[in-house]
Amino acid sequence: MPEPQANQIIVTKNGSYVVSGTVPLSIQTIQPNGAGESWEWVEGQKLEAKALYALCRCGKSGSAPYCDGTHTKIGWDGTETATRETFEQQKTVLAGPTLTLDDARPFCAAARFCDAVQNTWDSIPETADPEARARVIHQATRCPSGRLVVRNTVSGEVFEPTLEASIGIVEDQPEACSGPLWVRGGIPVVSQDGEAYEVRNRVTLCRCGHSSNKPFCDGTHTEIKYQDGISTAPK
Ligand code: FES
Secondary structure, eight states, X not given: OOOOOOOEEEEOTTSOEEEESOOOEEEEEEEEOTTSOEEEEEEEEEEOOOSEEEEOSSSOOTTTTBOOSHHHHHTXXXXXXXXXXXXXXXXXXXXXXXXXXXXXXXXXXXOOGGGSSSOHHHHGGGTTSHHHHHHHHHHHHHOTTSXXXXXXXXXXXXXXXXXXXXXXXXXXXXXXXXXXEEEESSOOEEOTTSOBOOOOSEXXXXXXXXXXXXXXXXXXXXXXXXXXXXXXXXX
16 A cells, blocks of 8 residues: 655645645635624535645636646746745734734734734733633634734743644635635645745645735735635535
8 A cells, every 4th residue: 555645735836736645625714703804714615635636826727726727828927935934033922911922924814813803912911801811812713824823921821723734725705705725733835945834733825826925825815806716605
């Protein structure tokens, strides 16, 4: 029997993401609260995940989320522009009475959980209040890109969600558009030059083709209203 391949995502030159390791793939939809703000994730349809598969990176595939080779026909430029600095190197720190926020802005994928009810930054100074504290933990642990990480100000304990190694195809219901690949559970993302980016529990990779921070999503999909052809309604 052939050896199972390790979980890995390779960013190919001006092409797709090549995923190895039979990484589970499913629709992940942002569900709004009553005010229309990003509030919860809803897992939808599970998609076929072979031992090796290619996901669209240019945003133009006719069989999204999989690659259909369109990038070569349109001469798409997928040059990687993201820094290789780690989250620790990029982050700013905002300390509150019970929670501290680590924030690395370049990872932002505009999923907006941080804006629900009251934004995370305004809430951090209020985290002696149990309601504000619970809301901040809720917001930061749903941030798909890992831009926001909260930890206990006193003990240093990090509130990190437990995520199975998997890839989510993000559909943004409040914005009525499609979003990035939500890479979860510490799957290595390897640049076309063979060097891996920092392995993290959660990162988001651009699949609309328009991020200025490739391979990571920078939220541009919300501005261009990227549509992958998959319904934005929860499945
Ligand atoms: S998917 Fe978010 S910028 Fe492309």
